[in-house]
Amino acid sequence: MEDKNSKSPLGDLGVGIINYGAGNIFSLTAALDRLNVTYGMVNTESDLEKYSHIIIPGVGHAGAAMEKLKGTGLVEAIKKLTKPVLGICVGMQLITEHSEEGDAALLNIVPVKTKKFDKSLNIKIPHMGWNAVSPKNNSLFEGVEDNTQFYFVHSYFIEYNPTFDIASADYGLKFSAAVQKDNFYGVQFHPEKSGKAGELVLKNFSNLSL
Protein backbone atom coordinates (compact mmCIF):
# COMPACT_ATOMS: atom_id res chain seq x y z
CA MET A 1 0.00 0.00 0.00
CA GLU A 2 1.01 3.54 -0.67
CA ASP A 3 1.56 5.79 2.28
CA LYS A 4 -1.62 7.83 2.40
CA ASN A 5 0.28 10.79 3.77
CA SER A 6 2.95 10.89 1.11
CA LYS A 7 2.77 13.93 -1.07
CA SER A 8 2.03 13.50 -4.74
CA PRO A 9 5.27 13.49 -6.72
CA LEU A 10 3.66 15.90 -9.14
CA GLY A 11 3.21 18.93 -6.98
CA ASP A 12 -0.18 20.27 -6.12
CA LEU A 13 -1.82 20.13 -9.49
CA GLY A 14 -0.83 16.66 -10.67
CA VAL A 15 -2.71 15.07 -13.53
CA GLY A 16 -5.07 17.02 -15.75
CA ILE A 17 -7.88 14.94 -17.26
CA ILE A 18 -9.23 16.18 -20.59
CA ASN A 19 -12.92 16.66 -19.89
CA TYR A 20 -14.60 16.23 -23.26
CA GLY A 21 -17.56 14.03 -22.44
CA ALA A 22 -16.40 10.76 -24.01
CA GLY A 23 -17.32 8.20 -21.39
CA ASN A 24 -17.36 8.09 -17.67
CA ILE A 25 -14.22 8.90 -15.70
CA PHE A 26 -15.37 7.92 -12.20
CA SER A 27 -13.24 4.76 -12.21
CA LEU A 28 -10.19 6.66 -13.42
CA THR A 29 -10.42 9.33 -10.75
CA ALA A 30 -11.10 6.63 -8.15
CA ALA A 31 -7.88 4.87 -9.18
CA LEU A 32 -5.92 8.13 -8.96
CA ASP A 33 -7.43 8.70 -5.50
CA ARG A 34 -6.29 5.25 -4.39
CA LEU A 35 -2.81 6.06 -5.67
CA ASN A 36 -2.77 9.39 -3.90
CA VAL A 37 -2.21 11.19 -7.19
CA THR A 38 -3.82 14.60 -7.34
CA TYR A 39 -5.81 15.50 -10.44
CA GLY A 40 -8.21 17.99 -11.91
CA MET A 41 -10.28 18.55 -15.03
CA VAL A 42 -9.04 20.28 -18.15
CA ASN A 43 -11.79 22.28 -19.82
CA THR A 44 -9.86 25.11 -21.42
CA GLU A 45 -6.47 25.74 -22.98
CA SER A 46 -5.25 27.57 -19.88
CA ASP A 47 -6.18 24.52 -17.76
CA LEU A 48 -3.60 22.51 -19.71
CA GLU A 49 -0.84 24.62 -18.17
CA LYS A 50 -1.92 23.92 -14.58
CA TYR A 51 -0.95 20.27 -14.65
CA SER A 52 2.35 18.46 -15.03
CA HIS A 53 0.77 15.42 -16.71
CA ILE A 54 -2.28 15.05 -18.96
CA ILE A 55 -4.62 12.07 -19.42
CA ILE A 56 -6.99 11.72 -22.37
CA PRO A 57 -9.63 9.19 -21.28
CA GLY A 58 -12.25 7.79 -23.62
CA VAL A 59 -14.84 5.10 -24.07
CA GLY A 60 -17.14 4.53 -27.02
CA HIS A 61 -16.94 5.47 -30.67
CA ALA A 62 -13.59 6.94 -31.81
CA GLY A 63 -15.10 9.10 -34.55
CA ALA A 64 -17.68 10.52 -32.17
CA ALA A 65 -15.01 11.04 -29.48
CA MET A 66 -12.89 13.00 -31.97
CA GLU A 67 -15.84 15.25 -32.77
CA LYS A 68 -16.36 15.87 -29.05
CA LEU A 69 -12.67 16.64 -28.59
CA LYS A 70 -12.81 19.11 -31.47
CA GLY A 71 -15.79 20.71 -29.76
CA THR A 72 -13.61 21.64 -26.78
CA GLY A 73 -11.26 23.67 -29.00
CA LEU A 74 -8.30 21.91 -27.37
CA VAL A 75 -7.02 19.93 -30.35
CA GLU A 76 -4.17 22.19 -31.46
CA ALA A 77 -3.06 22.87 -27.89
CA ILE A 78 -2.94 19.13 -27.12
CA LYS A 79 -0.81 18.47 -30.18
CA LYS A 80 1.71 21.08 -28.99
CA LEU A 81 2.06 19.68 -25.47
CA THR A 82 5.55 18.77 -24.33
CA LYS A 83 4.59 17.34 -20.91
CA PRO A 84 3.73 13.64 -20.53
CA VAL A 85 0.35 12.77 -22.07
CA LEU A 86 -1.42 9.43 -21.68
CA GLY A 87 -4.34 8.35 -23.84
CA ILE A 88 -6.44 5.52 -22.42
CA CYS A 89 -8.49 3.16 -24.64
CA VAL A 90 -10.31 5.44 -27.12
CA GLY A 91 -8.09 8.22 -25.75
CA MET A 92 -5.14 6.21 -27.07
CA GLN A 93 -6.83 5.73 -30.42
CA LEU A 94 -7.33 9.50 -30.67
CA ILE A 95 -3.59 10.12 -30.76
CA THR A 96 -3.26 7.89 -33.84
CA GLU A 97 -3.64 9.01 -37.42
CA HIS A 98 -6.95 7.45 -38.40
CA SER A 99 -9.66 5.08 -37.18
CA GLU A 100 -11.76 2.74 -39.26
CA GLU A 101 -14.48 3.49 -36.71
CA GLY A 102 -16.43 6.22 -38.49
CA ASP A 103 -13.54 6.55 -41.03
CA ALA A 104 -12.27 9.33 -38.80
CA ALA A 105 -9.13 11.44 -39.14
CA LEU A 106 -7.65 11.70 -35.64
CA LEU A 107 -4.93 13.74 -33.92
CA ASN A 108 -2.13 12.06 -35.90
CA ILE A 109 0.40 12.48 -33.11
CA VAL A 110 1.52 8.86 -33.47
CA PRO A 111 1.49 7.92 -37.18
CA VAL A 112 -0.22 4.54 -36.88
CA LYS A 113 -3.75 3.43 -37.73
CA THR A 114 -6.67 2.19 -35.64
CA LYS A 115 -8.36 -0.78 -37.31
CA LYS A 116 -11.34 -3.03 -36.72
CA PHE A 117 -10.86 -6.55 -35.40
CA ASP A 118 -11.81 -8.97 -38.12
CA LYS A 119 -14.33 -11.71 -37.27
CA SER A 120 -12.71 -13.95 -39.86
CA LEU A 121 -9.74 -14.31 -37.50
CA ASN A 122 -12.08 -16.52 -35.48
CA ILE A 123 -12.27 -14.15 -32.53
CA LYS A 124 -15.17 -12.70 -30.62
CA ILE A 125 -15.74 -8.97 -30.80
CA PRO A 126 -15.45 -6.93 -28.63
CA HIS A 127 -12.11 -8.12 -27.27
CA MET A 128 -13.25 -8.17 -23.67
CA GLY A 129 -11.33 -9.44 -20.69
CA TRP A 130 -7.83 -10.00 -19.37
CA ASN A 131 -5.05 -10.51 -21.87
CA ALA A 132 -1.31 -10.91 -21.57
CA VAL A 133 0.84 -7.92 -22.46
CA SER A 134 4.51 -7.96 -23.46
CA PRO A 135 6.06 -4.65 -22.54
CA LYS A 136 9.32 -3.38 -23.93
CA ASN A 137 11.86 -1.67 -21.74
CA ASN A 138 9.95 1.54 -21.10
CA SER A 139 9.44 3.75 -18.05
CA LEU A 140 5.66 3.38 -18.32
CA PHE A 141 6.02 -0.35 -17.67
CA GLU A 142 8.75 -0.23 -15.08
CA GLY A 143 8.26 -3.13 -12.68
CA VAL A 144 5.70 -4.84 -14.92
CA GLU A 145 6.71 -8.37 -15.82
CA ASP A 146 6.40 -9.86 -19.27
CA ASN A 147 2.99 -11.46 -19.89
CA THR A 148 1.29 -9.53 -17.11
CA GLN A 149 -2.44 -9.40 -17.77
CA PHE A 150 -4.44 -6.23 -18.26
CA TYR A 151 -8.15 -5.63 -18.77
CA PHE A 152 -9.24 -4.78 -22.32
CA VAL A 153 -12.61 -3.78 -23.78
CA HIS A 154 -12.46 -2.72 -27.41
CA SER A 155 -13.52 -3.61 -30.94
CA TYR A 156 -10.83 -1.57 -32.72
CA PHE A 157 -7.10 -1.97 -32.27
CA ILE A 158 -3.92 -0.09 -33.05
CA GLU A 159 -1.77 -1.73 -35.66
CA TYR A 160 1.56 -3.04 -34.45
CA ASN A 161 4.42 -0.80 -35.50
CA PRO A 162 7.82 -1.59 -33.96
CA THR A 163 8.84 2.07 -34.03
CA PHE A 164 6.07 3.22 -31.70
CA ASP A 165 5.04 0.02 -29.92
CA ILE A 166 6.03 -0.18 -26.25
CA ALA A 167 3.84 -3.16 -25.35
CA SER A 168 2.12 -5.69 -27.57
CA ALA A 169 -0.69 -8.19 -27.12
CA ASP A 170 -2.28 -10.89 -29.25
CA TYR A 171 -5.91 -11.29 -30.19
CA GLY A 172 -6.23 -13.04 -33.50
CA LEU A 173 -3.23 -10.95 -34.50
CA LYS A 174 -0.47 -8.98 -32.81
CA PHE A 175 -1.50 -5.43 -31.95
CA SER A 176 -0.17 -2.55 -29.87
CA ALA A 177 -1.38 -2.59 -26.27
CA ALA A 178 0.67 0.57 -25.72
CA VAL A 179 2.47 3.09 -27.92
CA GLN A 180 4.80 6.01 -27.37
CA LYS A 181 6.07 8.88 -29.44
CA ASP A 182 8.15 11.43 -27.55
CA ASN A 183 6.03 12.66 -24.61
CA PHE A 184 2.83 11.02 -25.91
CA TYR A 185 1.82 7.63 -24.53
CA GLY A 186 -1.24 5.52 -25.15
CA VAL A 187 -2.59 2.32 -23.57
CA GLN A 188 -5.39 0.28 -25.09
CA PHE A 189 -6.23 -1.51 -21.85
CA HIS A 190 -7.90 0.11 -18.87
CA PRO A 191 -5.23 0.61 -16.21
CA GLU A 192 -7.91 1.74 -13.75
CA LYS A 193 -9.55 -1.71 -14.08
CA SER A 194 -6.45 -3.85 -14.39
CA GLY A 195 -5.77 -4.67 -10.77
CA LYS A 196 -2.40 -3.92 -9.23
CA ALA A 197 -0.61 -4.03 -12.60
CA GLY A 198 -2.84 -1.28 -13.93
CA GLU A 199 -2.30 0.84 -10.86
CA LEU A 200 1.45 0.45 -11.32
CA VAL A 201 1.20 1.75 -14.90
CA LEU A 202 -0.82 4.76 -13.73
CA LYS A 203 1.68 5.38 -10.96
CA ASN A 204 4.58 5.10 -13.41
CA PHE A 205 2.90 7.60 -15.70
CA SER A 206 2.37 10.04 -12.87
CA ASN A 207 6.07 9.76 -12.06
CA LEU A 208 7.30 10.33 -15.61
CA SER A 209 9.56 13.26 -16.08
CA LEU A 210 10.94 14.32 -19.43
Next chain:
Amino acid sequence: MLSKRIIPCLDVKDGRTVKGVNFVDLRDAGDPVELAAQYAQQGADELVFLDITATHERRKTMIEMVKSVARQLNIPFTIGGGITEIADAEALLNAGADKISINSAAVRNPKLIEDLAKTFGVQFVVLAVDTKYVNGKNMVHLNGGRLITELETENWIKQAEDLGAGEILLTSMDHDGTKAGFDCGLLSKVNKMINIPIIASGGAGSMDHFTEVFQKANVDAALAASVFHYGEILIPDLKQELKRNNIPVRI
Protein backbone atom coordinates in the same frame (compact mmCIF):
# COMPACT_ATOMS: atom_id res chain seq x y z
CA MET B 1 -4.11 -15.24 -25.18
CA LEU B 2 -7.33 -14.00 -23.68
CA SER B 3 -7.94 -15.49 -20.24
CA LYS B 4 -11.08 -17.30 -19.22
CA ARG B 5 -12.78 -15.24 -16.53
CA ILE B 6 -13.98 -16.33 -13.09
CA ILE B 7 -16.87 -14.20 -11.84
CA PRO B 8 -18.38 -14.32 -8.35
CA CYS B 9 -21.95 -13.06 -8.26
CA LEU B 10 -23.20 -11.14 -5.23
CA ASP B 11 -26.86 -10.62 -4.41
CA VAL B 12 -27.54 -7.21 -2.95
CA LYS B 13 -30.59 -6.07 -1.02
CA ASP B 14 -30.98 -2.50 0.21
CA GLY B 15 -27.29 -1.90 -0.42
CA ARG B 16 -26.18 -4.94 1.59
CA THR B 17 -24.96 -8.29 0.32
CA VAL B 18 -27.15 -11.21 1.26
CA LYS B 19 -26.42 -14.94 1.59
CA GLY B 20 -24.03 -16.10 4.23
CA VAL B 21 -20.40 -15.69 3.57
CA ASN B 22 -17.74 -17.41 5.57
CA PHE B 23 -14.63 -15.58 4.60
CA VAL B 24 -12.57 -15.58 7.73
CA ASP B 25 -11.07 -12.14 7.32
CA LEU B 26 -14.26 -10.23 6.76
CA ARG B 27 -15.37 -7.87 9.48
CA ASP B 28 -18.73 -7.35 7.84
CA ALA B 29 -19.85 -9.98 5.34
CA GLY B 30 -22.84 -7.81 4.43
CA ASP B 31 -20.68 -4.96 3.25
CA PRO B 32 -20.52 -5.20 -0.55
CA VAL B 33 -17.41 -3.05 -0.69
CA GLU B 34 -15.42 -5.20 1.68
CA LEU B 35 -16.62 -8.40 0.07
CA ALA B 36 -15.81 -7.10 -3.41
CA ALA B 37 -12.33 -6.04 -2.36
CA GLN B 38 -11.76 -9.48 -0.86
CA TYR B 39 -12.76 -11.19 -4.10
CA ALA B 40 -10.55 -8.87 -6.11
CA GLN B 41 -7.63 -9.68 -3.86
CA GLN B 42 -8.27 -13.41 -4.27
CA GLY B 43 -7.99 -13.04 -8.03
CA ALA B 44 -11.60 -12.76 -9.23
CA ASP B 45 -11.50 -11.35 -12.75
CA GLU B 46 -14.75 -9.48 -12.54
CA LEU B 47 -17.78 -9.19 -10.27
CA VAL B 48 -21.50 -9.17 -10.83
CA PHE B 49 -23.84 -7.47 -8.36
CA LEU B 50 -27.48 -8.43 -8.62
CA ASP B 51 -29.85 -6.01 -6.96
CA ILE B 52 -32.80 -7.94 -5.55
CA THR B 53 -34.33 -5.03 -3.67
CA ALA B 54 -37.94 -4.21 -4.44
CA THR B 55 -38.41 -0.87 -2.70
CA HIS B 56 -38.77 2.58 -4.17
CA GLU B 57 -35.61 3.70 -2.46
CA ARG B 58 -33.75 1.06 -4.39
CA ARG B 59 -32.11 3.18 -7.03
CA LYS B 60 -30.64 5.75 -4.68
CA THR B 61 -29.22 3.12 -2.34
CA MET B 62 -27.86 1.15 -5.24
CA ILE B 63 -26.13 4.15 -6.79
CA GLU B 64 -24.40 4.90 -3.51
CA MET B 65 -23.28 1.29 -3.26
CA VAL B 66 -21.97 1.31 -6.83
CA LYS B 67 -19.97 4.46 -6.13
CA SER B 68 -18.46 2.92 -3.01
CA VAL B 69 -17.54 -0.22 -4.89
CA ALA B 70 -16.02 1.74 -7.79
CA ARG B 71 -13.92 3.80 -5.40
CA GLN B 72 -12.32 0.68 -3.94
CA LEU B 73 -12.37 -1.94 -6.67
CA ASN B 74 -9.62 -2.19 -9.29
CA ILE B 75 -11.33 -4.81 -11.45
CA PRO B 76 -14.44 -4.47 -13.64
CA PHE B 77 -17.94 -5.05 -12.34
CA THR B 78 -21.46 -5.41 -13.68
CA ILE B 79 -24.71 -4.27 -12.07
CA GLY B 80 -27.99 -6.04 -12.75
CA GLY B 81 -31.53 -5.81 -11.46
CA GLY B 82 -34.30 -3.33 -12.05
CA ILE B 83 -32.78 -1.56 -15.04
CA THR B 84 -35.66 -0.65 -17.33
CA GLU B 85 -34.62 2.54 -19.05
CA ILE B 86 -31.65 4.54 -20.33
CA ALA B 87 -31.68 6.82 -17.28
CA ASP B 88 -31.16 3.83 -14.93
CA ALA B 89 -28.18 2.70 -16.96
CA GLU B 90 -26.70 6.17 -17.21
CA ALA B 91 -26.83 6.66 -13.45
CA LEU B 92 -25.00 3.37 -12.95
CA LEU B 93 -22.39 4.23 -15.59
CA ASN B 94 -21.74 7.58 -13.98
CA ALA B 95 -21.39 5.86 -10.61
CA GLY B 96 -18.58 3.72 -12.03
CA ALA B 97 -20.24 0.51 -13.22
CA ASP B 98 -18.45 -1.06 -16.20
CA LYS B 99 -21.44 -2.95 -17.52
CA ILE B 100 -25.10 -3.34 -16.80
CA SER B 101 -27.09 -6.53 -17.07
CA ILE B 102 -30.69 -6.56 -18.24
CA ASN B 103 -33.12 -9.44 -18.22
CA SER B 104 -36.90 -9.13 -18.00
CA ALA B 105 -36.95 -5.51 -19.16
CA ALA B 106 -35.32 -6.61 -22.42
CA VAL B 107 -37.85 -9.42 -22.87
CA ARG B 108 -40.69 -6.94 -22.42
CA ASN B 109 -39.01 -4.35 -24.63
CA PRO B 110 -36.27 -5.74 -26.89
CA LYS B 111 -35.60 -2.26 -28.26
CA LEU B 112 -34.05 -1.44 -24.87
CA ILE B 113 -31.01 -3.51 -25.91
CA GLU B 114 -30.64 -1.47 -29.08
CA ASP B 115 -31.13 1.84 -27.29
CA LEU B 116 -28.57 0.98 -24.59
CA ALA B 117 -26.03 -0.23 -27.15
CA LYS B 118 -26.41 2.91 -29.24
CA THR B 119 -26.14 5.19 -26.22
CA PHE B 120 -23.32 3.51 -24.30
CA GLY B 121 -21.73 1.02 -26.72
CA VAL B 122 -22.25 -2.72 -26.96
CA GLN B 123 -19.51 -3.41 -24.39
CA PHE B 124 -21.77 -1.92 -21.70
CA VAL B 125 -24.77 -4.18 -22.34
CA VAL B 126 -24.95 -7.68 -20.87
CA LEU B 127 -28.11 -9.66 -21.60
CA ALA B 128 -28.95 -12.08 -18.80
CA VAL B 129 -31.10 -15.01 -19.84
CA ASP B 130 -32.68 -17.54 -17.49
CA THR B 131 -33.48 -20.71 -19.38
CA LYS B 132 -35.35 -23.92 -18.59
CA TYR B 133 -35.94 -27.03 -20.68
CA VAL B 134 -39.67 -27.44 -21.27
CA ASN B 135 -41.33 -29.98 -23.61
CA GLY B 136 -38.18 -30.51 -25.65
CA LYS B 137 -37.33 -26.82 -25.98
CA ASN B 138 -35.13 -24.34 -24.13
CA MET B 139 -37.47 -21.57 -23.06
CA VAL B 140 -36.64 -18.14 -21.64
CA HIS B 141 -38.02 -17.68 -18.12
CA LEU B 142 -38.51 -14.62 -15.93
CA ASN B 143 -38.81 -14.06 -12.19
CA GLY B 144 -36.08 -16.49 -11.29
CA GLY B 145 -37.55 -19.27 -13.40
CA ARG B 146 -41.11 -18.97 -12.15
CA LEU B 147 -42.57 -17.37 -15.28
CA ILE B 148 -42.23 -18.94 -18.70
CA THR B 149 -42.17 -16.72 -21.80
CA GLU B 150 -42.94 -17.56 -25.41
CA LEU B 151 -39.30 -17.06 -26.37
CA GLU B 152 -37.03 -19.92 -27.28
CA THR B 153 -33.65 -19.34 -25.66
CA GLU B 154 -31.50 -19.81 -28.76
CA ASN B 155 -33.68 -17.47 -30.84
CA TRP B 156 -33.79 -14.81 -28.16
CA ILE B 157 -30.03 -14.78 -27.71
CA LYS B 158 -29.45 -14.52 -31.44
CA GLN B 159 -31.94 -11.66 -31.65
CA ALA B 160 -30.26 -9.91 -28.71
CA GLU B 161 -26.86 -10.15 -30.38
CA ASP B 162 -28.30 -8.58 -33.52
CA LEU B 163 -29.86 -5.80 -31.43
CA GLY B 164 -26.52 -4.94 -29.82
CA ALA B 165 -25.99 -7.05 -26.71
CA GLY B 166 -22.25 -7.16 -26.01
CA GLU B 167 -22.24 -10.23 -23.83
CA ILE B 168 -24.61 -13.03 -22.76
CA LEU B 169 -25.02 -14.27 -19.19
CA LEU B 170 -26.82 -17.58 -19.60
CA THR B 171 -28.23 -19.22 -16.46
CA SER B 172 -29.69 -22.68 -16.67
CA MET B 173 -32.53 -22.85 -14.16
CA ASP B 174 -32.45 -26.65 -14.48
CA HIS B 175 -28.87 -26.68 -13.21
CA ASP B 176 -28.95 -23.67 -10.87
CA GLY B 177 -28.67 -24.72 -7.26
CA THR B 178 -28.01 -28.39 -8.09
CA LYS B 179 -24.21 -28.15 -7.80
CA ALA B 180 -24.15 -30.88 -10.45
CA GLY B 181 -22.28 -28.90 -13.10
CA PHE B 182 -23.01 -26.33 -15.78
CA ASP B 183 -25.32 -27.04 -18.73
CA CYS B 184 -22.44 -27.66 -21.12
CA GLY B 185 -24.67 -28.90 -23.95
CA LEU B 186 -26.77 -25.76 -24.21
CA LEU B 187 -23.84 -23.45 -23.49
CA SER B 188 -21.81 -25.06 -26.25
CA LYS B 189 -24.70 -24.82 -28.71
CA VAL B 190 -25.35 -21.15 -27.94
CA ASN B 191 -21.65 -20.31 -27.95
CA LYS B 192 -21.28 -21.63 -31.50
CA MET B 193 -24.20 -19.46 -32.66
CA ILE B 194 -22.90 -16.11 -31.51
CA ASN B 195 -19.82 -13.93 -31.86
CA ILE B 196 -19.99 -12.15 -28.50
CA PRO B 197 -18.67 -13.39 -25.15
CA ILE B 198 -20.80 -15.76 -23.11
CA ILE B 199 -20.79 -16.26 -19.34
CA ALA B 200 -21.89 -19.66 -18.04
CA SER B 201 -24.05 -19.68 -14.92
CA GLY B 202 -25.94 -22.23 -12.88
CA GLY B 203 -24.76 -25.53 -11.48
CA ALA B 204 -21.20 -24.94 -10.26
CA GLY B 205 -20.43 -27.33 -7.42
CA SER B 206 -16.79 -28.28 -7.83
CA MET B 207 -13.60 -27.13 -9.52
CA ASP B 208 -14.06 -29.90 -12.09
CA HIS B 209 -17.27 -28.26 -13.23
CA PHE B 210 -15.35 -25.13 -14.18
CA THR B 211 -12.75 -27.12 -16.08
CA GLU B 212 -15.53 -28.98 -17.83
CA VAL B 213 -17.46 -25.90 -18.92
CA PHE B 214 -14.36 -24.24 -20.35
CA GLN B 215 -13.22 -27.41 -22.12
CA LYS B 216 -16.58 -28.63 -23.40
CA ALA B 217 -18.45 -25.39 -24.08
CA ASN B 218 -15.44 -23.07 -24.56
CA VAL B 219 -17.34 -20.28 -22.78
CA ASP B 220 -15.53 -17.01 -22.07
CA ALA B 221 -16.36 -16.84 -18.38
CA ALA B 222 -17.99 -18.83 -15.61
CA LEU B 223 -20.09 -17.31 -12.85
CA ALA B 224 -21.01 -18.75 -9.48
CA ALA B 225 -22.29 -17.54 -6.13
CA SER B 226 -22.60 -19.94 -3.24
CA VAL B 227 -19.51 -22.08 -3.89
CA PHE B 228 -17.46 -18.90 -3.58
CA HIS B 229 -19.45 -17.24 -0.80
CA TYR B 230 -19.34 -20.28 1.43
CA GLY B 231 -15.67 -20.85 0.72
CA GLU B 232 -16.28 -24.26 -0.86
CA ILE B 233 -14.10 -23.19 -3.75
CA LEU B 234 -11.28 -20.70 -3.27
CA ILE B 235 -10.49 -18.68 -6.33
CA PRO B 236 -6.68 -19.06 -6.13
CA ASP B 237 -7.08 -22.86 -5.95
CA LEU B 238 -9.55 -22.81 -8.83
CA LYS B 239 -7.22 -20.77 -11.00
CA GLN B 240 -4.33 -23.16 -10.32
CA GLU B 241 -6.53 -26.12 -11.15
CA LEU B 242 -7.65 -24.53 -14.43
CA LYS B 243 -4.07 -23.69 -15.31
CA ARG B 244 -3.06 -27.31 -14.70
CA ASN B 245 -5.72 -28.22 -17.25
CA ASN B 246 -4.20 -25.81 -19.79
CA ILE B 247 -7.06 -23.36 -19.56
CA PRO B 248 -5.74 -19.79 -19.88
CA VAL B 249 -6.35 -17.88 -16.65
CA ARG B 250 -5.02 -14.81 -14.92
CA ILE B 251 -3.00 -15.85 -11.88
